Amino acid sequence: MKKKEFSMELNGKKLSAEFSDLVENAHGSVLLKYGNTVILATAVISKEEKDADYLPLTVDYEEKFYASGQILGGNFNKREGKPSDEAILSGRVVDRTIRPLFDQWIRNEIQVVITILSIDQDDPDVLGVVAASLALGVSKIPFAGPVSAVRIGKHKTDGMEINPTYTERENENFEIDLIACGKDENINMIELGGDEAGESVIVDALKKASEEIEKINLWQKAVIAEIGVPKLKLTAPVMPEEIKNLFTTKIEPKLENFVMSGIPGGSKIGEIMDLWMKLANEKYPDIKSSFAEHLFEEKVDTMIHEQVLKNNKRADGRGIDEIRPLFAQAGGISPILHGSGIFYRGGTHILTALTLGGPSDAQIINGMEESNLTKRFMHHYNFPPYSTGETGKMGNTNRRMIGHGALAEKALLPVIPKNSIFPYTVRLVSEAMSSNGSTSMGSVCASTIALMDGGVPIKAPVAGIASGLMMDKKGNYKVLTDIQGPEDHYGDMDFKVAGTKNGVTAIQMDVKVAGVPIPALTEAFEKAKTARLKILEVILKEIAEPRKDISSNAPKILVIKINLDQIGGVIGSGGKTIKEIKEKTGADIDIEDDGTVYCTGKDGSAEKAKAIIEEMTHEYKAGEKFEGTVTKTTDFGAFVKIGQGDTEGLVHISEIAPFRVEKVESLLKAGDKVPVMVKGVDERDRISLSIKQADPDWAKRKTNTTSPRPPLN
Template sequence: MNVITKTVQLPDGRTISIETGKVAKQADGAAVLRMGNTVLLATVCAAKEAVPGTDFMPLQVDYREQYSAAGRFPGGFTKREGKASDEEILVSRLVDRALRPLFPSDYHCEVYVQVMLLSADGVDQPDALAGFAASAAMACSDIPFDYTISEVRVARINGEYVINPTFQQMADADMDLMVGATKDNIMMVEGEMKEVQEKDLIDALKAAHAAIKPMCELQDELAKELGTDKKREYDDEINDEDLRQQIKDELYKPCYEINHKALPKQERNDAYDKVLADFLEKYDAAHTDLSEEDLEEKHAEATRYYADVMRDAMRRCILDEGLRMDGRGTTDIRPIWCEVSPLPMPHGSAIFQRGETMSLTTCTLGTKLDEKLVDGVLNRGYQRFLLHYNFPPFCTGEAKAQRGVGRREIGHGHLAWRALKGQIPEDFPYTVRLVSQVLESNGSSSMATTCAGTLALMDAGVPMKKPVAGIAMGLIHNPGEEGYAILSDILGDEDHLGDMDFKTTGTRDGLTATQMDIKCDGLPFEILEKALMQAKAGREHIMNEMMKTISEPRKELKPQVPRIVALTIPKEFIGAVIGPGGKIIQQMQEDTGATITIDEADGVGKVQVSAPNKDSIDAALAKIKAIVAVPEVGEVYDGTVKSIMPYGCFVEILPGKEGLLHISEIAWKRLETVEEAGIKEGDKIKVKLLEIDPKTGKYKLSHRVLIDKPEGYVERERRPRGERGDRGERRPRREGGNNGGERRPRRFEHHDNAEAPKDFSDKLDHSNDVD
């Protein structure tokens, strides 16, 4: 084995090592990344030849986490890793977006990058290392690749920028960004922030790029040492340069003229299609000597060359005249239309339309039972704010079936979720779910989702801290030219044919989330800063339009929203409320019709009671408060007789709390038995708490103090033990007690009106006496 290991140091002194040559040697490239106890294996394999007819980069990136990495079993019945989780898909997208632009534009072989988490101790965050590992595997292969890249997480903690912070450090961060870059240029950014300023974002990108540069240099050194800096040869495209030039000469001007017409999306696409169709018709007529297969091949080439012509015409129109495809200037925002409560039954709903992009978003409010359980390898917990994004084919006019949720839907929904989640109050008792249905799309549907989500939340009565708006920015910058154009609120074609897709969301006071993909080489920070400031102005305009529809959350929830009351109870009462095996809480839910959840957090029990009506909530609250109530001396309780004893009865005054009602405290008259008062088990009786024994905690109850005292009633004086009233001091007990000496015979006094005691000795049976 030719094992090679390279090490790079982070700004805080921690190290990351890259090792190759030991494992996965049959892959085109493989690298093992280690940071502390976190270990990832990245591999890459590429097909030798491209699939005929492929005109794009067929790259597939898969990031997977093994539960064994953290010493855990997977959940579910199979106890085996299943399909990729949302978190794994999001990491895969981060790596894909950084790698994809760096393959040669004419390379079309299938490439598969796989990154596996093999070991993790929950200290370092492995998602920040996946891009570095993937690029290192590419560097160890001969697959054509223009530049090595790396990714890092940068967080601002107590005012300082920290590279690849630990899980524990993230608790104090107000900025969380993932940055992918080459040695010279930033390629990808995604993250969330707590209303930070644009300058802070630029400073974070600079700190991240400074940490990435030595990682890229390490990979270049590794490739030279392995000899993989010389890449394999390929020939994936057959080009007809004469046909390319012919299309450029004949079709550039018609494309440029279409851009001047400011047509709607579908009409513009039809116009472009007609230009190409007319050209191919004339081309076929002029080349009757070609076979049908040859003509089909020429059509495919012509379509590829025509895409380049459309791109050039659009870019020159913007750079030379400042005119965009829909007639706007570079800073103009498309017309905005909003509506709230378009649907009668959802708890909140809104439509947000900007140009030809529309999102219908609904808000549903649920209980704690509706929280999402997250059971990842290193991330376990619950989410109480959910956002789901759907992109049906009809929104772009496509005639195809709708399949399951794809990676794009997960990624776009996650960006909008990040934008809004910080504005949901921590003490809001409801679980919140937003669902965005994109009904029309021509660019920036994730930002439309963010805006529609804000409106739906306010329509539902969610007390948002601040409303959030979002915008997507674009860039046109031709290599070698000084001029460039930053585009506000980009169209779908401007995203596809441009050099940047830079999305930012925020409140009036700062940024909350961002996502950026850069497709050109060399983008100075000055351009990024200008784009951010232009985006800020665009967000403020969009926010003003949104606030014309609804400016603050509704004060009252809609009638169909389940009511929730939250309260806290002392930690020691959690078990009493739940009961053995959940018996008590289940009975309370059955009796009241309410849903009750309880959770321990911050040293207290957090209880939520939800029900469709107030009576059910009040009944459940009364039962809970009765359980956690502490009996007070002097208070009167409606008790339940639990058991009868010869000396009294035990009465439950609060759930699980019983006291003794002595027979002497039942009534004012003397009772021989408890039954004499007509009391039996299960009866309700009103009692007063007279005393709590300080040593035993037992409760002394009375019923008679709550009823009128009979007229002329004289309380019999109770003499202290050891006293005999007027007869003087009690004779002291004989030494040794009753059993220590001879018992004195009882003395009978004779009175005139009393008979002398009779002698019953003749009636005694002495047959069992023992001498």
């Protein structure tokens, strides 16, 4: 094997890149190691162009079970299957970072594959960006890198950490978990989860991240300079003069009226585009329609940028910082739903439905990165084709849906009550009913409304907004608040920020340029906060606080605590006892390792199950009184069942009455209801009961109704 290794120190730990002939047919490959986490990145470009009107870049992020030293999967299939949500999200981090650094006119297929070979305490998602950049950088594939990524963590009481481990990130006091990517002191990708973090804290973290990123980029440049190969000389398509002249004479004079129409959405732009495409195809049928389409997109892009930068004008007529009309509705769909929320921001309309379940409804995640993880809060996002007035396949969950759902989930997670306060499994489903910009942030708002409508005692309401950026080649820029469709499509940044009135809970940023300067992001934070507070006002006007009670259609969860040595008794041999309780009551029963028992059910089933388990695990003490049922009589006394379970105690013949009883059967028989009091419990947990101490007159009354009282001795 031929190989060459390069290394640098990153936060006191060795980061090494090994180049070899292991994957010699790939156009670029690297083994990147950090601690005991090892990943392989490969890059390949096709020989032929693809007949497409977009950059055909694919990023695959491959998790391998063996990487964690486990044999995973089901009983009948031990192979890796479709990508996990975590793999899709990690792949999107790489894709969103490297995509802006290719010439967008390239039509050769480019595939980057990140394969996780070994995983330890260091998360491979950040390494995936660096490895992809190196594999592309040393290859013949045209790429405007290098680009690097770093994770910055911060606890509420401590300073910042560079690339914190999984263990360090699990701390409850973690304030931010930031992934930032970039080059040339600019940032081009952000993923952040925060616990109501302050904007200034996040800006400081971005500055720290940028410092570390530039160190890694400098190292990458040295590696690429030493072993990189010459880049392919791909020829950019040349726009036919006939198409340019036709557009200039027939379309350009009226373009502004359509693009800057003052009408929300892209309908007017689509209208003139259809007119242009028809004209171009009729006039020059032998010229590929992609030229006409590309020219149109270029002209509209230029116009939208210039109008914002020079005239402070937006396509729909709003001011630079103006939010579209807002609407919020809590409930009102159906009493069957446990909670619902509707949120409008202009032409973006979201419906979110809430469902509450018991602990057994939680999702079990068993994968390379997370094993036997119980997930009790879920947010799922759907984007049906009718939301944009189009037809298409239904039922498929694509990477975008998973990414948007995860972003909203991340934004809401910090305000979800702890299990000890609200032991329910919580599932939210956001349906994008109409889309004209940032349905993911609309989903955050509608989800907050649904949670409050459903009586979930959230810590604080959360809202989200998307900001945009128009920037020219000289670096002049304007930050736009609440971007709509055309501004998202033609703009340079999609900057989504969600949070409470106190701070930020989630950020996601994508760009179409090489990067955004931190001062522009600082300004975007300020504007996003102002907008967020306005949205929260609308939400709180509709529903000021979570409803006092959950829906009557939601299951009730009752919680009790039992001793650890009682768990086996409640479960029973082979689960027999707990199964019988479930069948008898209709409730679901979940028992934690610490002895916490959750009884979940409707129509009184939870109460019944709780009563049975409490009785089974009740520790009897002297002086407690019960009404019991005689199960058996003997010469020396009677056995009496007490409580709701099968607990029995012995009433000795001397404890039946305050006078001498010659024969037990003269006063007691099986099935009799009798008052008893616990005398004591011996070391073998045998319970001694007394009727005469519970009710001294019981035997006298019983004797008077049956036979003459026997003489006293």
